[in-house]
Amino acid sequence: MAIERVTVVGLGLIGSSIARAAKARLPQVTVTGHDASADVREEARTLGLCDTIADDPAASVLGSDLVILAVPVGRMADAAAAIAPGLKPDAIISDVGSSKAGVADALAKALPDHVVIPAHPVAGTENSGPAAGFATLFEGRWCIVTPGASAPADAVAALSGFWEALGAKVDTMDAAHHDMVLAVTSHLPHLIAYTIVGTASELEEVTESEVIKYSAGGFRDFTRIAASDPVMWRDVFLANKDAVLETLQRFNEDLTALQQAIRRGDGAKLEDWFTRTRAIRRSIIEQGQDDAAPDFGRRH
Amino acid sequence: MAIERVTVVGLGLIGSSIARAAKARLPQVTVTGHDASADVREEARTLGLCDTIADDPAASVLGSDLVILAVPVGRMADAAAAIAPGLKPDAIISDVGSSKAGVADALAKALPDHVVIPAHPVAGTENSGPAAGFATLFEGRWCIVTPGASAPADAVAALSGFWEALGAKVDTMDAAHHDMVLAVTSHLPHLIAYTIVGTASELEEVTESEVIKYSAGGFRDFTRIAASDPVMWRDVFLANKDAVLETLQRFNEDLTALQQAIRRGDGAKLEDWFTRTRAIRRSIIEQGQDDAAPDFGRRH
Structure with missing residues (x-):
């Protein structure tokens, strides 16, 4: 299953990064972009993010083999409904949302006759925004x-291959487990x-x-x-409420x-806890998921 | 009040950074170091951190105008008692502890006849450790x-000048307010x-x-x-218990x-909170207290 035409709907940080990465690494692929905001579409045109920016959502997906919805998870259902009239019958529809079970339901409901594979x-x-991507x-x-259980294996492989081509490593799991892991x-x-930054900015004893x-x-x-x-x-907290709580x-x-x-004043308990947490960071660095430089590599 | 001889007691991240900064920026100042650990003293000698590394705490402060205790706050009293026999009558004794009211009490008790100015x-x-400093x-x-109220103004000015010479900006406040601000x-x-890293590593549903x-x-x-x-x-949590709680x-x-x-499902409350917290980061970057580069400047 070859992916020759890709549409990215939503051109913020993630959507614009997909478009940039595809242009940089997949020169044979045609990338069309759409965003619900006319200002964002205009900015995306100025930045040259995609081969084409379409004003109409349904028009943006015409002929596309893969459509990626990169909108807040609360807007997935509307975005899916808006592109539905233009979709090829065998197009793969995917997304980039941070919660998956709710998105899978919303997309399956909005696009019952299409191949939906959340990611x-x-x-x-x-x-945030189109200029923030890279x-x-x-x-x-x-x-x-x-x-989902009914997703065709070749479509899953094609979507996974697309992400690998952008430089990512791909894992597959069920949506409910994803939502617990990401919680x-x-x-x-x-x-x-978010809580502590709010708390700190509203104390009476200490000024902002x-x-x-x-x-x-x-x-x-x-x-x-x-x-x-x-x-x-x-939207993430509303969509993944149970796992977050x-x-x-x-x-x-x-x-x-x-x-x-x-x-x-139980110093032994504190020291024991703080010693165990130290090891986790070492593993994260060893596995290439963070910078080994002290202080995240900030300049000193 | 001229500071010509400085002793740093405790040669971990902060102590070794003071020694390095003094050697780099104050060539006229003689820096003596001491650490309670023989291994750390040996490492400090190999690294060339100080002009001299003394094995004995009291000997390390002989003739020093400024002595900085860079040890965990729970060890300040012992460190102060150990240097007491060697101190010049007019030496300034300071520290680098993250809580101040408890340290001020401990140092005043251990060194009742000396000028103590916590910092x-x-x-x-x-x-951590001598190799981590810069x-x-x-x-x-x-x-x-x-x-404290009885600290001589010229000694406060001398200590402040020392820190400014190392590149820092200096603020003065009372110890209790410091402890609330730093809490x-x-x-x-x-x-x-520490809590969340511990929580995440012990969930049953999600593997480490x-x-x-x-x-x-x-x-x-x-x-x-x-x-x-x-x-x-x-030590910090035990020493600053009230403000932390x-x-x-x-x-x-x-x-x-x-x-x-x-x-x-109160999305409006969440969105409002998350919008307010965004502004704080902008102020921190504007005031030069963090890197303006996205993601702390991590390499991508």
């Missing part, structure tokens, strides 16, 4: 593909970061100006992901235990 | 000096990071290997500060509110 490239930065965003990162590795961290000045003590690390796109993340419950139990250890 | 350079990396660690970072900007972030593979979704940001020195951080209480209230918003 999620685990990559990004805190920036061609190397997916290099060495994992893309998780979550095909831990991405959604809970974002929720915690002090929080900013002394942020190099650790706080600034949390502000990066708390600067991520608000609409995208609103379950992992949050575990986090709360652990936090209460450490809180008690501090209150009781 | 805290808000800088660091996740790495001369530019303090450039553009804040050093908070917390003189928010540093201690709570570390506690949260999956947590590591997909950590680029946000989790890896927390692993950096959760890889910080376990003994140093054990108070800010943790605020964090828990906010987290509960966001948890409720997720459970109830």
